Amino acid sequence: MESRTIRFSRRGELVSLTNVPPERTLLQVLREDLGATGTKEGCGEGDCGACTVVIAEPDQGRLRYRAINACIRLAHSIDGMALWTVEDLAGSDGALHPAQEAMVQAHGSQCGFCTPGFVMSLFGMYQNHVLRGATVTRELAQEELSGNLCRCTGYRPILDAAQSMAALPRIEQDEQAILRQLEALHAQRASEGVRGASAYLAPLGLPELLRLRAAHPQAQLVAGCTDVGLWVTKMHQQFGQVLDVTQVQELQRIAHDEQHLTIGAAATLTSASEALAAQWPQLAAFFQRFAGLPVRNAGTLGGNVANGSPIGDSMPLLIALGARVVLLSVRGERELPLEQFYTGYRQNVLAGDEVVGWIKVPRTGSPHPGALPQAGEGEEFLRAYKISKRYDDDISAVCLAIRMRLRDGVVEEIGIGAGGVAATPARAVQAEAALRGQPWTAQAARRAAAALGAEFRPISDMRASAAYRAEVLANLVQRFWLETQGHADVNLESFRLAEAALP
Ligand SMILES: Cc1cc2nc3c(=O)[nH]c(=O)nc-3n(C[C@H](O)[C@H](O)[C@H](O)COP(=O)(O)OP(=O)(O)OC[C@H]3O[C@@H](n4cnc5c(N)ncnc54)[C@H](O)[C@@H]3O)c2cc1C
Ligand code: FES
Ligand code: FES
Missing domain, CATH: 3.10.20.30 (Beta-grasp domain)
Structure with missing residues (x-):
């Protein structure tokens, strides 16, 4: 090479x-x-x-x-x-x-x-x-x-x-x-193009990325390398050829229209989380607990999704929001609900010539982010919970995201995404079914918690035992119930050490 x-x-x-x-x-x-x-x-x-x-x-x-x-x-x-x-x-x-x-x-x-x-x-x-x-x-x-x-x-x-x-x-x-220097470098790279025989392929545009992906399906696809980098430093992997998606302009973009927030796979986690928190301000604290800032500044949303770790944080939220993933290749594009992207532990439906292109998130809820719903819109609640040993810079033991729309006290729409409970990030289909069309009451919350417990069989590992995970899942549904009833102080963000100190 x-x-x-x-x-x-x-x-x-x-x-x-x-x-x-x-x-x-x-x-x-x-x-x-x-x-x-x-x-x-x-x-x-x-x-x-x-x-x-x-x-x-x-x-x-x-x-x-x-x-x-x-x-x-x-x-x-x-x-x-x-x-x-x-x-x-x-x-x-x-x-x-x-x-x-x-x-x-x-x-x-x-x-x-x-x-x-x-x-x-x-x-x-x-x-x-x-x-x-x-x-x-x-x-x-x-x-x-x-x-x-x-x-x-x-x-x-x-x-x-x-x-x-x-x-x-x-x-x-x-x-x-510096800007003049970087612009000159960019122009030089654009005029040189990418040589297919190069050991490191870093295209600047989408058509070139897709052409290179089709021609070099064996190349290691990388984005921010916050996962792949560890395969190098901890597992000493060597790559014959690397295909880097991060400089593809089309995949860095985040677009808004009436229906969707469309996030390019190469948008950094920092940019993607800012866009999601602008739409749903209550998510800001959740994203602050995703790794630390340097990892969010390098890692991409597409990399998090494609990596498919069962304890990854963005997927439960995206599943709860009803996000769809758009896969691109020289043959065209296809779109599917995020939960259908995964086929097993860190396995997915991507073909050898495909890349994750965009993540399309429906813009549900109030068209006025942060404001109360308008008459006739129903009432929407969205919460994402991360349970880990440390507050900052730690991986989830359990992650649960719930989006619920109530109309006249009845659950009209429900989306529940869970992490740390199965081999892949998952939609809690049974818990959703237990709630859809039912009045939202303390009893309904208990039924949903029981359905969640029946639906998933978490494992024990260094982060938590299976029993702890199962109990936490049920407790998180109870927390969600309390928060929908106006109890805002049942989360870690509102915990103040000084107030909790013994007299
Ligand atoms: C210290 C630390 C803390 C972390 N904390 C968290 C955390 O709290 N929550 C969490 O969820 N994750 C966490 N992570 C994991 C990591 O940050 C994410 O999984 C990250 O989002 C991966 O994105 P990336 O761009 O770095 O992908 P990469 O590492 O470059 O790639 C990961 C995988 O995705 C594939 N891939 C990348 N882009 C595409 C694409 N466009 N199409 C197809 N395949 C693609 C690659 O081929 C590779 O298989 C942490 C990592 C570190 C190092
Ligand atoms: S040496 Fe790089 S984060 Fe520790
Ligand atoms: S500054 Fe290095 S351990 Fe505190």
Whole structure:
């Protein structure tokens, strides 16, 4: 296979790398090929944030910055982007960037492994929020640092640092110069096209992606690599050829019409969750608990869906919402309900020449998001619950999403999606049947919980026992019942440690 040149912008200079194997990670290239050892390796699986770097791409005439994990990112995927590591922040005279200076002043710098990662997440926050005039609240700081773990429990000074960056003298990147550089790189790539013999195929357009998929069905399809990256770092897999969907413009788009929110498979989890939470604001807290920010900034909705993990978080919600998945190939397209996409544990109906193209989510409920339903619209409730051992950056033991529309107290429409209870993400058909057309009462909720228990046989594993999962499922239906009755304080988001402290 032919080698392909990787070109990206760093410190305002163009970096060009050749002979990089397709599965080589960005962290390996930084540390071993470029000698940039400031970026650290902790876990090698996207959990700890020691390897955090920031990438940027043009977006409507500006740069869009994203903190990502270099350890599970394939180096080729940053071709055409701008990159900052912890070594790229201080000025040529040694003056510290506000992300670094704030850490010094707040005594936030602790061990040498985590600190570079924390600084890069602060840098991402600085570019996306501070320079755009937003106030960094404690909540925002926690959210932006959700992918950085510190084992010495020193979060408080780091959060203080996040909140004090804005008071320091401003430092801005030369965005216009970087944009010009990236536009020139893009034009060069577009004119060169993609050579089918290349070991890393990264098409820019949909027709080219589909043609390459048909011609190279053996190539490893990748998106954000937040799953595939672990096959490389933990299972030492090597790929003869990789086909990367993330730069396909058509698949990055999110479109709204009267009926649907159509999310391109290559839209990042950050963008997809923002679009879904704009339609259903009550989902914002659920999405904050999906991995940590760097994983959401890299991973895609299409990758989450295609990966089909039974403990994946987006699928139960999408199933409850009645989402359909659109599969594309050179032969045309086909569309099916999401739950019918899965045929077994991490198996699906995709043919060798197909890719997941779009996820179509019906825009149910009030046409005025966040507002009360209008007369004649019925009453709609939507909740998604994630049960995991940690609040941030953890995988679900159980995930349950319920969408219910009531008319005159009777269940008119019901969608229930469940994760962690079967070999695939699943629709709770029996529980739905137990509720449809019935008055919504405490007794009906108990019947639905019993139907859920009869319908699924969860397994025991390191995350939870089968008995715990079964009990939690029933409890979540009870929580949903209480929330539909106006009890808003039966969830983790409204839990306050201080209030719960013993007198
Ligand atoms: C630290 C960490 C925490 C995580 N936490 C969570 C969590 O809380 N909840 C959760 O659900 N997941 C979690 N994940 C899993 C992961 O983030 C998701 O599964 C992710 O959405 C996968 O998307 P990706 O773009 O990275 O896909 P990739 O890793 O690139 O690909 C995954 C699979 O999907 C296939 N694929 C990708 N795109 C397409 C396409 N367009 N068409 C066909 N096939 C395709 C690939 O071939 C591959 O088989 C976590 C991962 C990490 C590392
Ligand atoms: S090394 Fe831990 S997230 Fe990358
Ligand atoms: S900063 Fe590394 S363990 Fe706390």
